[in-house]
Each structure stands twice: as C-alpha cells, then as structure tokens.
Amino acid sequence: MSYEIEQLLLKHGVKPTPQRAVITQFLLSTHSHPTADEVFQAVSESLPVPLSRATVYNTLNCLVEAGVLIEVVVEPGKSRYDANTTQHHHFVDTESGKIIDVRPEEVKNLPLKLSEGFLDGAFDVEDYRITFFGKRKS
Amino acid sequence: MSYEIEQLLLKHGVKPTPQRAVITQFLLSTHSHPTADEVFQAVSESLPVPLSRATVYNTLNCLVEAGVLIEVVVEPGKSRYDANTTQHHHFVDTESGKIIDVRPEEVKNLPLKLSEGFLDGAFDVEDYRITFFGKRKS
DNA sequence: GTCTACAGTTAGAATTATTCTAAGTAGTGT
DNA sequence: ACACTACTTAGAATAATTCTAACTGTAGAC
Numbered sequence: 001m002s003y004e005i006e007q008l009l010l011k012h013g014v015k016p017t018p019q020r021a022v023i024t025q026f027l028l029s030t031h032s033h034p035t036a037d038e039v040f041q042a043v044s045e046s047l048p049v050p051l052s053r054a055t056v057y058n059t060l061n062c063l064v065e066a067g068v069l070i071e072v073v074v075e076p077g078k079s080r081y082d083a084n085t086t087q088h089h090h091f092v093d094t095e096s097g098k099i100i101d102v103r104p105e106e107v108k109n110l111p112l113k114l115s116e117g118f119l120d121g122a123f124d125v126e127d128y129r130i131t132f133f134g135k136r137k138s
Numbered sequence: 139m140s141y142e143i144e145q146l147l148l149k150h151g152v153k154p155t156p157q158r159a160v161i162t163q164f165l166l167s168t169h170s171h172p173t174a175d176e177v178f179q180a181v182s183e184s185l186p187v188p189l190s191r192a193t194v195y196n197t198l199n200c201l202v203e204a205g206v207l208i209e210v211v212v213e214p215g216k217s218r219y220d221a222n223t224t225q226h227h228h229f230v231d232t233e234s235g236k237i238i239d240v241r242p243e244e245v246k247n248l249p250l251k252l253s254e255g256f257l258d259g260a261f262d263v264e265d266y267r268i269t270f271f272g273k274r275k276s
Numbered sequence: 277g278t279c280t281a282c283a284g285t286t287a288g289a290a291t292t293a294t295t296c297t298a299a300g301t302a303g304t305g306t
Numbered sequence: 307a308c309a310c311t312a313c314t315t316a317g318a319a320t321a322a323t324t325c326t327a328a329c330t331g332t333a334g335a336c
Contacts, residue, residue, distance in 0.1 A: 017313065036293075052315045057294060076209065076217040077323075078293060091261060123229060125272040134263040155284065174322075190286045195323060197284095215294075216322060 012066040022047055023059050027069060027083040033090075033099040035078045036060055074099060074131055089130040102132065150204040160185055161197050165207060165221040171228075171237040173216045174198055212237060212269055227268040240270065 005025055009016040026043050027034070034042065040056045060081055063069040072080040074092050080099065089102040107130065143163055147154040164181050165172070172180065178194045198219055201207040210218040212230050218237065227240040245268065 015312075019314075050315075052317095053293095054295080054316080055314055058314080061295095071214065073211055073214050076211050079214040091263070093261070094264075123231070123272050123274055125229070125270050126232075127272070128268055128270045130266055130268050132263050132266040134261050134265070136261055153283075157285075188286075190288095191322095192287080192324080193285055 008068065009066075012063075012068050014062060014066045014068065018049065019047075019051060019055050020059050020063070023056065024063065024068060024083070027081055031084075031101060033072055033080040033082050035080055037078075039081065072099065087127075089132065091132040091134065093136060094133050095135050102130070146206065147204075150201075150206050152200060152204045152206065156187065157185075157189060157193050158197050158201070161194065162201065162206060162221070165201075165219055169222075169239060171210055171218040171220050173218055175216075177219065210237065225265075227270065229270040229272065231274060232271050233273050240268070 002021070002025070005021045005028075006016045009020060009024065014020060022043055023039060026039060026046075032038075036053075036056050039060065040051065040053055043056070044051045060069065060071075060079075064071050064081070067085060068083070070082045070085050072082050072090060074080070074090060075097070082101070084101055087104055089104070089107065091100040091102050092098075093100070140159070140163070143159045143166075144154045147158060147162065152158060160181055161177060164177060164184075170176075174191075174194055177198065178189065178191055181194070182189045198207065198209075198217075202209050202219075205223060206221070208220045208223050210220050210228060212218070212228060213235070220239070222239055225242055227242070227245065229238045229240050230236075231238070
C-alpha cells in the first residue's frame with residue numbers, strides 16, 4: 001500500500017489495512033461520488049484478496065467517522081461517498097444523475113450569514129451544504 | 139373530503155381519492171417532515187378504510203410528481219416529505235434529527251449567484267437547496 | 277340503469293441497500 | 307509459540323421501497 005494512503009489513514013486515527021487502503025485509494029482517484037456498491041464492484045476487480053460487502057460498508061462508515069470521507073445524500077435509497085473533505089457544494093445533473101463538486105469560490109456572496117431570526121437565535125449553525133440542480137447546456 | 143384538499147389535488151392534475159386526500163391533509167397539517175412509514179402510521183389510525191403501505195408510497199410519489207409535495211433527503215436510508223412547496227431550505231438538528239424549514243428571507247445574501255466558472259458556463263442551474271446542520275443552543 | 281374499462285387500492289412477495297452475526301484470520305506484544 | 311484484539315468474511319437479517327396480481331369502485335358508453 002502506498003505511503004501516502006498509509007499516512008492519510010494514520011493521521012485520521014484509522015489503522016491502515018489493505019482493504020481500507022484500496023478503498024481509500026479508489027475514492028481519492030475518482031470524482032464520481034460512487035455508491036457503496038460501486039466501490040465494491042470497482043475494488044473487488046482490482047484486489048488480489050476477496051472483498052466482502054460488509055467490509056466495504058464497515059470501511060466507508062469508519063472513514064466517514066474518521067473524517068477521511070464525506071457521505072453525500074442527494075437521492076433517496078443510497079449514500080454516495082466523496083474523498084474531497086474540504087468545504088464544498090454539489091451540483092446534480094438531473095438528466096444524467098451525475099454529481100459534480102462545486103468549490104465555495106464558485107458561489108458568489110459566500111459565506112452566507114443567517115439573519116436575526118428564530119434559527120439564528122435558537123440554534124448554532126455549524127455547517128451548511130448547497131445542492132444545485134440543473135442540466136447540461138445543450 | 140374537504141373542499142380545499144379536493145381543489146388542491148385537482149389543481150395539480152391529481153384525481154382526488156379518499157386515501158390521497160387524507161395523506162395530503164396529514165402532510166399539510168404537520169411540519170415534521172415525516173417518512174413514508176410515519177405517514178402510514180399516522181394516517182392508518184385516522185382512516186375508516188384500511189390503508190396499504192403500497193398506497194402510501196404510490197400516493198407520495200404521485201404527489202411529488204404533481205408538485206403537491208417535496209421529497210426531502212437529508213439522511214441515508216429514507217425519504218421525508220414536505221407539503222411546503224415554496225422555495226425554502228432546511229435546518230437539521232444533528233442531536234434530535236429534527237428538520238426545520240428555513241424561509242429564504244432568513245438567509246442573508248440571497249439569491250445566490252454563480253460566479254463565471256465551469257459550472258455556470260456548462261450548466262443551467264434551475265434550483266438549489268441549502269441544508270444547515272447544527273444544534274439547539276443550550 | 278347496466279356494462280365495461282380503467283384508474284386506484286390491496287396484501288403480500290420481491291428487490292435493494294444496509295447492518296448484523298458468528299466464525300475465521302492476521303498482526304502485535306509477551 | 308501464545309494469546310489478545312481488531313479486521314474481515316459469507317451469509318443471514320433488517321429496513322425501505324417497488325412490484326405483482328387480484329380486487330374495488332367510479333365514469334362514460336350504450
């Protein structure tokens with residue numbers, strides 16, 4: 001397993017195992033926001049040892065807890081995963097279903113501020129995500 | 139069934155049936171963003187006729203298609219439904235899991251504009267939703 | 277008024293995504 | 307080598323949703 005992946009996992013307090021490394025490696029190499037099953041498909045092809053679905057789910061949950069990955073929920077029924085853990089947003093192409101990362105700088109007028117209302121008054125807002133919907137220009 | 143509900147369904151091209159009316163009625167009466175199962179539980183108690191889960195799912199999908207409801211996906215595994223179809227955002231209380239509607243006016247600096255970038259250049263952004271995460275102030 | 281057609285509803289089976297369980301495996305420290 | 311612990315495994319179990327095929331019930335044709 002590559003030194004960089006090993007260091008990344010260690011830095012987040014995750015014991016580096018071959019399965020975890022290869023799953024992390026795959027997610028770092030793509031911007032396609034794959035589902036757990038897509039990770040399973042892609043990784044089991046390129047792995048010398050057999051890989052269980054349970055391990056994929058365990059690993060993804062573990063990596064999300066540790067902050068190595070972000071879980072992205074934009075459509076009902078399944079979660080998607082993103083190794084880009086910097087603050088960013090998502091654009092969903094409603095025709096293809098593809099999800100594209102949107103850097104905060106691409107959105108004007110950020111950071112958002114809440115006005116003085118019940119939300120700002122009663123709650124601590126720790127984070128926010130914007131999901132854009134639209135279509136590719138023809 | 140109430141005249142208002144009947145008119146609302148007709149206006150959206152949905153044939154008003156008792157099941158659809160009572161499900162719509164329930165969603166209009168709450169701000170709790172219930173899941174399909176919560177709708178089923180709540181409605182089957184107050185309905186004289188038996189209600190099938192399939193009907194709940196059929197009806198919710200039908201009402202979302204017709205624009206009577208919005209489907210809200212903030213947590214993995216299940217969809218939630220919201221009869222508030224005006225443009226708005228959501229705040230998720232990460233401790234209780236409760237979802238609270240946020241009116242656009244509560245967020246300063248809106249409407250957002252995309253800067254001149256690949257996203258703005260290649261895609262037509264039709265809509266966006268902001269999901270806030272945080273906790274109730276103690 | 278009856279008949280027919282069709283859309284809506286139903287119970288339960290099937291499917292899909294995810295988690296659980298119990299057993300097996302490997303690496304680390306002793 | 308030995309035991310401890312954490313990881314992985316296959317398959318069972320669960321949960322959310324969709325499918326299927328049979329059963330209404332109502333609207334329009336006659």
